[in-house]
Amino acid sequence: MKNVLAADGIQLSFNGRRILSDIYIQCEVGQVTGLLGRNGCGKSCLLNIVYGSFPCQDKSVRINHTSFPAAFQRPDLLRYLPQHNFIPKQFTLKRVLADFGIAPSALEEEFPEYARLQNTALGNLSSGQRRFVEVYCILKSETRFVLLDEPFSFLAPIQVERLKKVLNAEKQHKGFLITDHMYPHILDVADQLYLLKNGKAHAVTQQSDLEFLGYLRPAHHQ
Numbered sequence: 694m695k696n697v698l699a700a701d702g703i704q705l706s707f708n709g710r711r712i713l714s715d716i717y718i719q720c721e722v723g724q725v726t727g728l729l730g731r732n733g734c735g736k737s738c739l740l741n742i743v744y745g746s747f748p749c750q751d752k753s754v755r756i757n758h759t760s761f762p763a764a765f766q767r768p769d770l771l772r773y774l775p776q777h778n779f780i781p782k783q784f785t786l787k788r789v790l791a792d793f794g795i796a797p798s799a800l801e802e803e804f805p806e807y808a809r810l811q812n813t814a815l816g817n818l819s820s821g822q823r824r825f826v827e828v829y830c831i832l833k834s835e836t837r838f839v840l841l842d843e844p845f846s847f848l849a850p851i852q853v854e855r856l857k858k859v860l861n862a863e864k865q866h867k868g869f870l871i872t873d874h875m876y877p878h879i880l881d882v883a884d885q886l887y888l889l890k891n892g893k894a895h896a897v898t899q900q901s902d903l904e905f906l907g908y909l910r911p912a913h914h915q
């Protein structure tokens with residue numbers, strides 16, 4: 694049986710304003726599922742709800758048909774990269790890698806420039822380096838599914854390309870749900886794509902769908 698994370702029946706409103714109303718998304722081990730949408734359409738809320746850290750009027754989150762309303766309690770099954778820095782800044786790189794069960798040599802082989810930073814606290818890295826470490830640790834951690842909220846923002850293009858290689862290697866045994874406004878990278882890595890609009894998740898198969906749904910300006914208008 695395939696390993697599938699599925700979420701549906703999600704209803705979310707703030708002060709009577711409907712944010713999410715008709716959501717069905719699924720994510721399979723071996724695949725990257727992309728989630729696009731304009732600012733404020735509810736992407737971060739949706740990831741938080743799937744993770745279980747955000748209260749929601751109604752939802753069903755399942756892994757292989759088993760319900761996981763509080764998936765954040767099962768890091769062996771699901772990990773989440775929030776939009777903001779989430780690892781305490783006083784932790785050294787060495788400690789962070791150990792906490793995520795990653796051998797320092799694994800990072801150093803792929804990214805030798807981090808070898809000399811093992812004893813550096815994350816707060817003393819540049820903001821891009823700090824974000825890079827967070828994304829790398831979440832990508833490499835031992836889990837089944839990974840939710841990524843804006844992993845590429847704040848990173849230099851070459852770092853994005855290098856992390857995309859890590860993502861593609863890791864997806865052999867993990868499923869990813871990823872959102873980022875650097876949409877060409879999402880189109881590049883995603884095996885399937887959803888666009889969130891007016892509370893609904895629309896399955897998208899080609900760039901013209903994104904234009905039709907108003908996420909991209911039509912090519913002939915650019």
Ligand SMILES: Nc1ncnc2c1ncn2[C@@H]1O[C@H](COP(=O)(O)OP(=O)(O)OP(=O)(O)O)[C@@H](O)[C@H]1O
Nearest residue numbers: 707708712730731732733734735736737738739776
């Ligand atoms: N705690 C809250 N109370 C009230 N409204 C909220 C709360 N959290 C989020 N919202 C609203 O819900 C909507 C969706 O927010 P969310 O952060 O999920 O959007 P997003 O698609 O991730 O946006 P962006 O791309 O700008 O990060 C926004 O209009 C936001 O103002």
